[in-house]
Amino acid sequence: MNLSRELNSFASIRVIRGRTWLAGILVLLLLPNAFAQSDFALFWKQLSSAVIAGDKAAVAEMTKFPLSMSAFQKAIKNKEDFLRRYNDIFKGEANAAQCFASAKPEKQSAGRCEIYCPFKETPNDWENAPIRFIFELAKSGWKFVGLDNINE
Numbered sequence: 001m002n003l004s005r006e007l008n009s010f011a012s013i014r015v016i017r018g019r020t021w022l023a024g025i026l027v028l029l030l031l032p033n034a035f036a037q038s039d040f041a042l043f044w045k046q047l048s049s050a051v052i053a054g055d056k057a058a059v060a061e062m063t064k065f066p067l068s069m070s071a072f073q074k075a076i077k078n079k080e081d082f083l084r085r086y087n088d089i090f091k092g093e094a095n096a097a098q099c100f101a102s103a104k105p106e107k108q109s110a111g112r113c114e115i116y117c118p119f120k121e122t123p124n125d126w127e128n129a130p131i132r133f134i135f136e137l138a139k140s141g142w143k144f145v146g147l148d149n150i151n152e
Helices: 002-053 056-061 079-090 096-100
Strands: 063-068 106-109 112-117 131-138 141-149
Touching (some): 002 096, 002 141, 056 063, 096 112
Parallel strands (some): 063 141
C-alpha cells in the first residue's frame, strides 16, 4: 500500500509540474502580444517626436528596410537612401511633422498600425487624409515600414 501511495503521489506531482510548465509556456506566448500593444505607444511617442524635430538619424533607426513607397516610387533600400530621400517621405505629399503632432494611430492588427495624414496643401482636411504611414511589429520592435497614397 505504501508503494502504491508513493507512486500516486509521484504521479500527482508530475501532473502538477506538467500543468505548471504548460501554463508557463502559455504565459510566455501571450506576453509578447501584451507588451507589443503597449510598446507601440512608446514607439509612436519616440517616432513622432523625432519626425517633428527633424531628427533624420533617429527616424532611420526606427525604420525597416527596404521601406515600401507609394505607387510609381522606388522602395528605399537602406539608411543612406532613406537619409537622401527623407524630405520626399516626410515633406512630400503630406507635412508629416504637422500631421504626427495630432494624428491618432489606427490599429489594424496586433502587429500593424497606421497613421493617415492629409495633403500638405490642405492640412486641416482630415476627411481627406489619404497619405498612409505604416508601422509593423518586427523582431526588434515596432518599425516604420511603408508610405502609401491610398488614392493611387
